[in-house]
Amino acid sequence: MFEEKYTLILSEIKNAISAVDAQQTEMLTERLLKADKVFLIGVGRVLISLQAFCKRLNHLGIQAFCVGDFNEPAITENSLLVVGSGSGETAIPLNIARIAKKYGAAVAHIGSNANSSLKEYTDLMVRIPVRTKLNLEDETDSRQIMSSLFEQSLYILCDSICLMISDKKNLVIKELWQHHANLE
């Protein structure tokens, strides 16, 4: 039963992520490297995937913050906001994206719905073409529960981008640990 389940999950992730436009991920990688500070926003398990991304970006020497962090600084026109939202219609991320644009920051959207309300505030979209909360009836693309496939694909996509950043910065794996928390 376990084998059946992980095989299903990994095969669904592979289908979803191989349908992503690689050029969009290259552009996001460039934006991440160029930004003075990176801010991340999402809700629920989508936020959790971005939190894993946030931690790794910091290990790679990129200053990243989840919105609401205790030491979140002010966003500026040199910053990048990354919004994770399958539907692109989640209220809090929409609000935050609107405010980020007001301060002149760039906004990247990782989501599924290319024609969402977020589009108005978005400089760059990386599209993971899977079902979203808005079209849950459409179960053709995933046999998993709820929005698991988007959350999983987001996690793996972000880790792929981290490996791309690591290459571009010619980082030596052993030296990465110097940025890593060492208190536990």
Add this chain to the structure above:
Amino acid sequence: MFEEKYTLILSEIKNAISAVDAQQTEMLTERLLKADKVFLIGVGRVLISLQAFCKRLNHLGIQAFCVGDFNEPAITENSLLVVGSGSGETAIPLNIARIAKKYGAAVAHIGSNANSSLKEYTDLMVRIPVRTKLNLEDETDSRQIMSSLFEQSLYILCDSICLMISDKKNLVIKELWQHHANLE
């Protein structure tokens, strides 16, 4: 470049997770279904994978808490503590496991090192056989940075267990959303 990276990640996860003993995951699933309350502990990105697990367990009708949550209740002899720790030597999880045993709770360890200090407090281990912080020099099993492979495999393993729970409980996908936060 993106394709090379996600292919690497997915293939490493597949190797790691297919080396897990399926029977151990069945036993963990049974323990999760039997416990009155489930507690989860880990640090860093391992904790983040468990937080995703925690959210989904609650959607599936299982009362789960990450240690430190604002509404964390008291652990009892009917509870299960799930410890995520590759090395099984992380200080905070070790401490928490020791305290959990003092209260008579069951302790499950998802990790890599089968002969760790955690073993003393562990009723059940699910072993993901990849390198840990303690043997980072041994890079034969992963070309990724840091402990990414353990964190990713843990995430996918936990989501596989969620699908197993969903089957065992005969849950209807559409009805799951009734347990889901609806405020955003």
Add this chain to the structure above:
Amino acid sequence: MFEEKYTLILSEIKNAISAVDAQQTEMLTERLLKADKVFLIGVGRVLISLQAFCKRLNHLGIQAFCVGDFNEPAITENSLLVVGSGSGETAIPLNIARIAKKYGAAVAHIGSNANSSLKEYTDLMVRIPVRTKLNLEDETDSRQIMSSLFEQSLYILCDSICLMISDKKNLVIKELWQHHANLE
């Protein structure tokens, strides 16, 4: 210097909190006791004061959640949302309050500005009459930095309500610890 500072803070809190309408706090206490579940929302240090409240409410046997918690359940018409916002204009709390009303939940606002956008969604307001982010120039009421006075007054007000709840429920102090997390 330390004495000067804590004397200033305590005297400002006393002024602020003694200007609160006691009847409003009684009504909030009743609502908290009546609700099947309590949800709390705020941002920044206001959220932190509510998190302290959330933890203590759970100790007192009241099911409380901060919006975004890993085990946040669905809000219903029997639930209470408590919004902390000095100005009553903070975007995320406004959104959450609007959604809470849609589900038929009661909404209580603890804030300073009695005529804010939140008013539309509010069943009950507890007003702490101090300056807010919107009228920071008006420094007559506090010599402290930023919105410290609101955050401190909110913290003390919430702890006062907890003592009121403890009395009303005739709770025995020693027995409270049974609801308290015991894993650390």
Add this chain to the structure above:
Amino acid sequence: MFEEKYTLILSEIKNAISAVDAQQTEMLTERLLKADKVFLIGVGRVLISLQAFCKRLNHLGIQAFCVGDFNEPAITENSLLVVGSGSGETAIPLNIARIAKKYGAAVAHIGSNANSSLKEYTDLMVRIPVRTKLNLEDETDSRQIMSSLFEQSLYILCDSICLMISDKKNLVIKELWQHHANLE
């Protein structure tokens, strides 16, 4: 009833905090100003008081992190760890303090028990002389529930130190907002 409760709380805080040795708070203030990075650790509502402190320290231009933050950096011999623990016996803070000393960092303890296990790792103690979890029977000093008095006193003590830092740095209140998160 509300008046009786807030009067009790404010008078207990005043008693507790006026018994603190002002010189210890001056020394802690100096350490905070001198450190390249500040780390904060505690559990439960004690941690929540430190999180409020963490946020404000960052506003004041001091780099502060709660242990476990997504962007927590490595601690070094130029860093300061602030431990909040009434009893000085809480397992996780003890562990973290031990590790911090291993890396050569300074450790400050804000607590009640002057002769705790933490003493071995502590360079500086600020003592708030109230009861702790270890001597709960001794209820002479507080009529509040659980450890509320320590948590409240810690919150107010930390905000007093922030005002001292603001004075020492000659910070202009209006300019502080430039360090403040602006995304919500």
